[in-house]
Amino acid sequence: MPTEMAKAYDPKEAQTKWLAYWDELAVGHAEADPSKKPFSIVIPPPNVTGALHLGHALNNTLQDVLIRWRRMQGYNAEWIPGTDHAGIATQSVVEKRIFQEEKKTRHDLGREELVGRIWKWKEQYEKRILGQLRELGASADWQRTRFTLDPMCAKAVRETFFRMFRDGYIYRGKRLVNWDTQLQTSVSDDETTTEDTNGGFWTFKYPVKGMPDTFIRFSTTRPETMLGDTAVCVHPSDERYKALVGKMVTIPLVGREIPIIADALLADPTLGTGCVKVTPAHDPNDYACWTRNPQIGMINILNPDGTINSEGGKYAGLDRFKAREAVVAAMEELGFFEGKEDRKIPLKYSDRSKTIIEPLLSDQWFVKMTDRDDGKPGLAQMAMDAVTDGRVKFFPERYASSYLDWLGEKRDWCVSRQLWWGHRIPVWTAMIQVGGIVDDDYEAKLKKIQQSAIAELSDFLTATGISSSDYVIELDGEATLRCCTATEKAEKALQALQSYKESCLFEKVVPGKPIGQALREVPGFEMATSAAAKIWSFSDLKQDSDVLDTWFSSALWPHSTFGWPEPTPELKHFYPTSVLVTSRDIITLWVARMVMTGLYNMGDVPFRNVYVHTKILDGFGEGMSKSKGNGVDPLDIIELYGTDALRFGMVALATETQDSRMPVVNICPHCSAGVPVKQEHMYMRTKKLTCPSCKKPFRPGGPWLAEDPELPTAKQGSDRFEMGRNFANKLWNATRFILMNLEGYTPAAISPESLPIEDRWILSRLVTTANAITESLDGFRFSEVTKHLYDFSWSEFCDWYIEMAKGRMKDPAGRAGVQQVLAGVLDAIVRLAQPVMPFLAESLWQSLNEAAPVRGFPEPTKAGNTVTQTAWPTFPAMWQDTGMETRIARMQELVRIVRDVRNRYMVDGKTALNVSVKCGAEVAKDFEALKPFITLLAGVGEFKTSPDQVKPKQAASQVTADFECYVSLEGLIDPAAEVKRLEKQLADKVKSLEGTEKKLNNADFVKRAPESVITEQRELLADLTKQIASLKETIAELKS
């Protein structure tokens, strides 16, 4: 006797049990096996900044659905899990925390200590995140878990950087960054806050050269930047200034002459004087203007600490705000000051130091996106081609356009970050330092020195045993040597050289000066005579202190995780991966870059398909985020509804639309009442709520860092998960019921033609459903998967088939057959449910294994020991039988009509109703055959059907296309109420009829519409006419 199933599904029990079981079986692990068809996915690695929220639950559920499904289909399914180090985000979170707790900055700690602390943070969150994924049921290959900063990924990063450097795709250039003058680092946009601040709005004038008494006026909020002006700008259509464009003005403070230029994007003729000063090195808009007008040049006037540098002439050394006062005073004194007004100005502040951000031009590393000089496509074009020619497909298709639009700009990618947490750039820089007196002409001497320097560095590396193909030495400007290498050996050698002090002493060494400057400063340079044997040395050999953009390492993820650059069997077997599942906000940041590096390193795309899923918003239409505190922890949902319900909910909301709303309630920890989350609760502003139903206080759910010892914290829930929970319980109970009736079960082969109608019907529906689910998965239409599964299992199998089967269960003659079909259909449902609801499926599978170990269609077989590794269901197409489906549908219509009458007239469920049906002989014969079901399902007593039935007195009637149904109601009718209801129905029908008539009377319609549509309309017309006649007749009868 099989173990009796509990009355309700207990998700917690199932989760604990099957997670351990699947671990034991290593369900997610796959080995490279050329004899199998691979199906592979790499996880979009969640960053280790914090725990996962519902968005991640969605993303990972969908990946798991695909992996579980393909595994069942017999593919060698490999899903690589892992996490991302998320450079700036993680470093900033950890730094903030250290500052809060210890009042120390990263400079107090030092690079090594800070990085050590971040690793500790990472260990903690990686564990938490991987734990959440496991709880979610992710059947990933845990043995291959990766981290973007682990040695395997690091190797791929160094190798890629080296190759790109060698091939000329990486260069050093300038870019405006948000500069924090206190911490002396650049910060990203999301680490700044913009606040309205009291400031000034000064107006000055510059004299136009060669035009006495002509001035050009402009206003600024930062007068000190005048020191770095390289142009003034007007709108090309501005009549006031048309004549002045091309003329020069003088900056009175420094005497520099700068041009008046026209730029429609920068100058707005309707604002102020219509003229603006242009300081490309210190303002983003001006910088953009410079990119359009590079001839104006740019001048950096700031030191990293916020003081004015030597470009500022006599203002050099002054703090930026002191310089502002000095500059204003000087302009006033010179007579070029026109006025000042006080204004509120939006200013960017650094999140961490709270100082005002300075836009600063600084040296950065870039990856070149543009096409190559030899005319071949560059990285961006290669990645675009992969999508336009279909090697990579987007689902939904429309997302391809945002990918293409963004790549089409081919903007170079700034890959350096002034951070300490990340992959350090594998480039060593040395200055060529010169000593001695130079006698030849400058150019020739310089070239010789440069060549000697390169040769010496090469010789050194060769002597250390490093192949010349493992490093690249590049000369930048006159005196900077760069050496890029990916091998650890070369790295070590350079590290050693870094501490190597040149022992030679030269005549008149000028320490610390780059060669160009040094040469110029050597007295008597022009007429120098001695040709010293060696007049230079290296200095300052050191590794670049910057780290790479996080996306640089994530971009390699689809091949680095399989071991690239080593030619591993995994790489060969699983690359390119099958599909990338991600959200739309990182199509540009990440997807595009993965395609680029995949093509560059592997010569092939990283994935065949990109599925871009819905974004989950809160009940107010706002995206969930950690800072808003409106994210929901999937573990809350798992706790309240179970993992299967969470996953079902996730899959159900994965439609083709962009967003999906998720109104959330706090579940009162005392009484479990749902208290809706309100907008004012956001940003964790509300620390305490009182339950309106039990009046006890609690803390609303949110990303709190610690438990509150005073108040219990609410879990957050949403009724959108109830559907999945209820469905799981429904399937559980259907199984329970079937198992209760499987005593004496004997397996046997099934052949539909010999089966009764209801069996043939459910098999036909099963085939249709299984095919539909397979097709939906194939096309990444996830929501349809749950819909088909739900509708078939609940509305057809449970509501109709099981009900119809109840009779045969008690009938010794029919029992064996119905048991086989019940077990077989249930077996298929469990398999179809496995990808979406694996815990439930495994539970049902195991129970079914006890009661009916040999089962399934068409030939029963011994079921495997886990549903996760069993075959995906497929059935003979000929089992689909539209004839059966029509017959059962007609019966369902009849049953519903009778039930409706019963409900409407409040007839007790136990009272049998007498029903007669007037219809064609064929239909009557069919109803006669189905009579046992009709009487059972609709609670019918006497049932008569034939073409010559007449409507009894005092009967409810309903006309359909195929039959007229009369339900005798002797004395139960309230004539007035019935007339009212029927009249409403009549009005609806008449409206429909009119519409249909109009269509059919329209000559164009009849002429142009397809034959099938016209036929349909004609049938509808006949149908409606019949129904209207019947309704009128009934109404008249009731009124009389």
Place this chain on the structure above:
RNA sequence: GGUCGCUUAGCUCAGUUGGUUAGAGUACUAGCAUGACACGCUAGGGGUCACAGGUUCGAAUCCUGUAGCGACCA
């Protein structure tokens, strides 16, 4: 500012190449302890498909505009 989307029942969402009387879940109403399930069963009410034009024999669906919302980019 540019680009891509969204707006269908009180709520959350489906709705395929334009073609029957626009569907589901939930909420609501009524009835029901029916030998699987109240996380249930049986029914019912509820929609001018954001708005305004246009194309078409025919529009929730295609086009244009307006309003509101979202995301990305600048």
